[in-house]
Amino acid sequence: MVLHFFRKITTLLLLLTWTATAWAETGVEPRRVVLGSHQPLTGPASEFSASGRAAQVWFQYVNDLGGIHGRQVELRIRDDRLQPERALEAIRTLVVQDQVFALFASMGKRTHAAAQPVWASFQLPDFFVQSNAPEWTDPARPGVFALEPTPAIEAQVLGQYLLREHGGERIAVWHTQAFREAAFVLLRHGFTPQIQRKESDTSLKALQGIVKNLKRARPQVVVALAEYGDLLRFLRAFAAEEGTALVYMGTALADAETVKLLDPTLLERLRLLTALPLTLEQDHPGIRLHRKLLEEYAPDLVMSRWTIQGQAAAELMTAVLERSGRDLSASTALRSAERLYLPNSHLLPPVELDSQQHRALTSLRVIQLHPDRVEYLSDWIDGR
Template sequence: MIDFSKFVEFHGLKKWAALLVMFSVLFLPSQVFAEAGVEPRRIVLGSHQPLSGPMKTYSQVGRGALIYFQYLNDQGGIHGRQLVLLQRDDRFQPQRTLEVVEKLVMKDRVFALFSGIGTDTSESAMPLLKSQGVPHFFIGSNARRFTEPARHGIFGLLPTAEVEARVLGAFVGSNHPGEKVILWYRDEPEYKLASKEISQKLQGNPLQFLPSKKGSTQFQAEWDAIRVGNPRAVIALGPYAPLIKFLRTADITGPPIFTGNALADSSLIRNLDSRIIDRLRVLTSFPMLLETDHPGIRLHQALLREYAPDMRGSRWTVYGHAVAELMAEVLNRSGRELTREVAIRSAENLKTWNGKLMPPVHLNPSQHLSMTFLKVSRIMPTQVQHLSDWIDGR
């Protein structure tokens, strides 16, 4: 019978240890040493979405992204890996967000968070992501807190109120030189900051400020003040709910009304009198479903027919498809040797890239906001008229 202890002693423990290390490097599966969420044939992403509850409509963003990832997977994936998106329901509640993100990170071991929806929801998970070194690519929020200043591994998607203000100010200043402008804005911190950006852009214009107190519903009185002010253009900045109520009380005739990206939706005709829409100029980013000849919209509709025949397209499915294009571009540029740090650097090196649905994207180590290029457009019952080319709001 062989005495194994003497065998080891004879050949030397150090020699066996060295051979064991060499064997591990040469023959053990590569995933033993890979980044979390990166496997030989899969990349696993995670997302928190309101899959139920009053904000469930936003879950169409995740569905749109899944459809595009399915399409890519059928083309062979990214560098031979299939894209897997684990979506978890947070009901748009920050405490639940933290719970589901903890499971995604600690149990499911996702590579990164992708396109989580909401400001307070996404913010609730930031300490956990930082402690675990997990990036969050392209948060579904327009809050400046995620990108000003830039945080390592954290990338925003939607334009902030300040970005929108710079674009609107540049366009109105060029197209209404020297003319009086009235700026209506919701009296909240982000829109106060945005009003300063408007003021900077319209130094050559007589500019009247009309702040609307948070919670106020005195929209008719505000329009009376605008009428008395007799402007040649009106700029309106605010969250969707008070903004749409303000616009519903507008006169059907009057100067053009310029507003942000919140109303850039083909279904706008169902929410506002068509005669008021006639006065409206909105900021657009993704192409809209009305733009049936747009190559990106044609692809989107084809993918819906192929992968989700039960689903109708919406601004949110387009959004999901668009942000999935952006994520795929980052992963593609990261190459086969994928790590979180490589993906972060790849995102930071996107220089005026645009996909079939995404507007131009320009990122760098100090600029982590994806959507800063916008167009000024008119939405009509059957078409979209773009009044400008891309304007950079950085």
């Protein structure tokens, strides 16, 4: 009888030990998984943090449908004001105080890089950084995945499309120094006649000189590779010189707000890339769902490119957690991410990740913006 009693006690202790081990993963509980993100909730860049709120909305929606494998998904966001030193403190709080399972959709190249020593030392998985910087994924880094297409991916897509649609035409490319590598990716497609490449800073004088040179060269197509504000300045200089060429750019200006910033005659000549639908696409099924979720869960949050991007990132994270199964751990989540194939979703393009490919948005389409709609000029083009 005593032996039988001790056997029962031993069995109970083994069960308790197994249970404690099974849920020992930081941020993973029987009914909850906690994710963390640092974003500029306040300060001059606070509009970007709408992506984080939209991600929280998506997870609320998923939770109301029963969660993922019986767990509710909680996303905690700490404010970094898009400042590196604040990002470092935000990560410390997420790791030590919030005890998150993984980082998700953190924002900014400089801010996230500043916090890297902290999250790397804790070996936290880092899912879908909202940055187009190639450093996060080229080459693939263990445990790190990024969301946005790099300039090189955009240049690869543009090169494929231009070769098919404008092969044999006169093409010129203007770029800033930061986009030099992307320009050379474009040039490697072997255009005939050879593309004219022009690099400059973005001062008004420099841009005026570049545009005048382009006008004399009379290209039929101009490709501009630069950051958002620099692209707008280039377009305004181009319009002032009454340029007549088609102008191709990456994803930076793929936004309904661009329609309000540019003259309609310039819009007619502008071609852009996009991975995600725009707010103009009122009949897009994913946009209809997105609008409905914002109205239900965050009626004060205005739909924008940032809310769309936030939900898209959350859809990716949901897919990773679903494929990780009930026995969720850092290793199972990372394996699931590296095997992720998502041909269809509400907002995302086709996504395919593997051990060497850790960037989600690599398939893009060419579009033309109209005041009230988006015209698609291509199917998905893979920029890997």
